[in-house]
Amino acid sequence: MKIRTALTLKNSLVTAAVFVLCLSLVYVASDRIRSKTFFHDLKSEAVTKAHLFLGGQVDSEVMQSIYLNNRKFINEVEVAVYDTSFRMLYHDAVQNDIIKEDSTMIHTIVANGDMEFYVDGYQCIGMLYDYGGMKYVVTAAAYDGYGYDNLASLLNVLIVLFVVGLSLLFVSGYYLSRAALKPIRDIVAEAENITATSISRRLPVKNEKDELGELATAFNDLLSRLEESFNSQKMFVSNVSHELRTPLAALMAELGITLQKERTPQQYRVALDNVMNDARRMNSLIDGLLNLAKADYGKEQISMQEIRLDELLLDVRECILRAHPEYRIELVFGEQDTDDDRFVTVSGNLYLLSIAFSNLIENNCKYSPDRTSFVQISFWDKWTVVRMSDNGTGLSDDERQNMFKLFYRGKQEHVAAGHGIGMALAQKIINLHQGKINVLSDEGKGTTFVVEMEHL
CATH class of the missing domain: 1.10.287.130 (Signal transduction histidine kinase, dimerisation/phosphotransfer (DHp) domain)
Incomplete structure (x- = not known):
């Protein structure tokens, strides 16, 4: 299933659940309002008939006749009047008697006052009515056919509204998710066109912030x-x-x-x-x-340890002189204001750093007439600094810019054998250790390599 279809279905299900809840609340609230309104109307009708009967304004037989005739066409209110001792004074239709009053009900109404209840779908009330200084118990019952018809119509409307609304939400949700995911389709289409021969192509970026x-x-x-x-x-x-x-x-x-x-x-x-x-x-x-x-490995792929650069340079000097007795390497350790070894200690790979410094020092010696390299180690701030200098002929601007390119040989390539790997390798190793390497040189004034590495 595609993401846009899944999103549409999930959104529709959630919306349907919320929609059903809201429509159900509307239906329940409408039914409560209908019931409350009908109970109020029922009480008003009961008071009217009781007043007419007790006041003698309308004969009881006439009232019964009106009730029996009207109930054939409309949902007429059935009213009964009792005194407080459960003696029936008037009843619209004793033969029907929806409420079926008994002494317990009458005593309850006398004790508690008004009451509202249902009998087989009919809404019923019981109330104390004060007339002429006497208290009477009046009951009334009727079926709210008009209200229930309206409630049924409302239910049909709500069902139609649910079906139509959910359909519209599903369609609109589908097209909205389709539009929202269009950038992904564009990315996929562009990514499918990127191969090893067209790797220079890039994906479209419409909004970098989303x-x-x-x-x-x-x-x-x-x-x-x-x-x-x-x-x-x-x-x-x-x-x-x-x-x-x-x-x-x-x-x-x-x-x-x-x-x-x-x-x-x-x-x-x-x-x-x-x-x-x-x-x-x-x-x-x-x-x-x-x-x-090896220098192309990531930092996490090589073993790292604490290394004292002064000791490493002494070992490198010994190895170079053993292979090239004619070389001279002068080590100069800068004056330190502290005996803390951390200022000349770095975290690195001993093998790789030895190769890097060997290549830089040998480069000094190879291209210097006196085959000498002056190596100075010092520190400032968070950096340990190693400077390797010679008294050679120096480098031109072009040679200095291309010094660290792989397989590059300068104008003096006839002076010493090589492959143009050493300087590129040294730079890779220093960069691998998050260090810095620079070359300072002018033609006729020698060359100095400056390596900076963060100490512990």
Whole structure:
């Protein structure tokens, strides 16, 4: 069942229940008003007949004759008059006697005064009537045929009103729910046209402040993230294919040339050295790509721990110098006004942060004539700040802007081997830890990387 049909049915059921309740209250209220009005009229008629009889203005036989003649055509009031000792003084029709008075009823009326009751659908009253200083008991009974006919007509009107009103409410509710859900149909229709090849399309947003607008906006944001991810994947695959093709082509060419003819042991050794260098280059590229993939994990997917950045930098320095003895790394720890270790302690992943700082420091050393990196750690406010500087030739504006692009190599790519992964990887890792990374450089004045991370 579609939502619009379900909404229409539920709305109609609720409306029908409320409608029935309201119409029932109207019917009950009308019946109460009819009953109260007829009892009042019945009392007035009883007083009139009792006054006429007791005053001797009309003979009792004439009054009985009028009653018997009238009751054939209209619902005439049957009146009886008793004294307080239960002696009947007058009765319109003893043979009919709707109320069937007895001594108990008479004594009750004398003791309590007026009373109203029903007998087989007839409305009846009993009352004390004071005339000429004497008290009399007057009873009256009649059938409110006119009132019941009006009540039956009202019931028919209410039933018709219920059926017609509910039908109109159902139809109007259906079209209102259809109109209210039209934006959802538009969203569904547009979403069905969005595929991997047309992921740049977006859902229509007519009103950003209503619920459907918020849903469409959230879905569009999701599409934007997916589009960015797809584009990154396409670029990544394209660049990886290009980067892997170069060492593979060199490796195959070297092996092809070597196998063309017999060579001396020395020539084979040279060829194998070249093959080994190409293999190392491929291994380095693959390691960088794997680390790049790890840096793309969400923060909740990697293990985090408390890390002292000064100790981490000491470990990174030792690892770099072990692999490159010709490098020089000068660590400078800023003066601290407190011995609290929290100012140099951050929450992060030890492996990833080690890779990030290794790449930044190695970049200093590789492109500096004296192969030196100056590393300074300090803190201010809520940030721990690490600055890594060199005395190299610096970067141009274009190189500085593209420094953190994947596979980008600057004008000095001939100075040192690389794949253009290290800087992009370092930025991803720092961003993953909600840190900031900036590069400060002018041509001929060296380069400084500034990393800021929130300490504990």
